[in-house]
Amino acid sequence: MTATKPLVTDGVIAVIIPAFNPGIELLQICMALLKEKFSIFLVNDGSADTAIFNRLSKLPITVVHHAVNLGQGAALETGITKALEQGSRYFVTFDADGQHPVEAVADLVNTLVKQDVDIVFGSRFLAREGRASLPFAKRVTLKIARFFDGLLTGIWLTDSHNGLRALNRRAAQALHFTENRMAHATEILWLTRRNRWRYHECAVTVSYGKRAQHPVKSIEIAIDLILRKIIS
């Protein structure tokens, strides 16, 4: 991973964080992101306890609240819509659970600018330290998901279910999910293909704490996607 300075100036990079019942670590994430002069768009996706959001709203960040839980894809779209309104130029999607390193934001945007693409996908498989951070079961699930996504969308990434992505305005404006929940990771590949977005991958590391997605959940997502493919 490169530790180069972002090629772009302050305020034009929006970091979009969907949060559903986030832990206290979100506070640290936001502080670290603010230090880098990123604009933060936090979407409270209908969390039961809003105490943490009250604390967060004292920081110079934008907090949008969903009245009910709509899902991560829907929350991302809300955050991106808001960031577009505010005139941001680059849009980075970021998880609220502390798995994503703050340095990844600059890496992704740098790749977006340098490679002159519309969307950059973070990949845990491009760098050795990224691969090494993955538990075995997770690695296998991700490889299966990647194969499945490749078959469904024709876009073969090394790591298709990574929450870290960067979009330019062109991609952000066209982004519209019909899959509200986790299946949006595959839908974004469909969108990439349909809209002919130029895309690139960028190496990122992810650290795993206690909150990882249960493998059974992946099967549910797969069924959602197959049904969807049949209908549309």
Next chain:
Amino acid sequence: MTPIQLVLLFSLCTAFFLYWKLFQNRFLNRLMLLAVFVVIVLFVLKPSISTRIANLLGVGRGTDLVLYLGIVIMAFVLLLMYSKIKKLEEMVTGLLRQQSLKKNDENNAE
């Protein structure tokens, strides 16, 4: 008339009247409903008809034919329902998003 015919006829009539009421001011729906109702009632009262059709199609018994067709129709109805739910979900999401963003704008204006 056998007991099963009575049971089926009674349930069919109930369903028919409920749908009839539901389809108020919808002439085409009522017409289709009536057609389906007449065919099913005919099949219940005269099972030999369905058996004759079944034999024409290479199926042994009329009841088997009805079962096969029923499963196919059910599958389509399920898909239809699923896509309707999807559409509703999209609509609700759009509405909620609009409301969330509007509320955020209002809070900033204060």
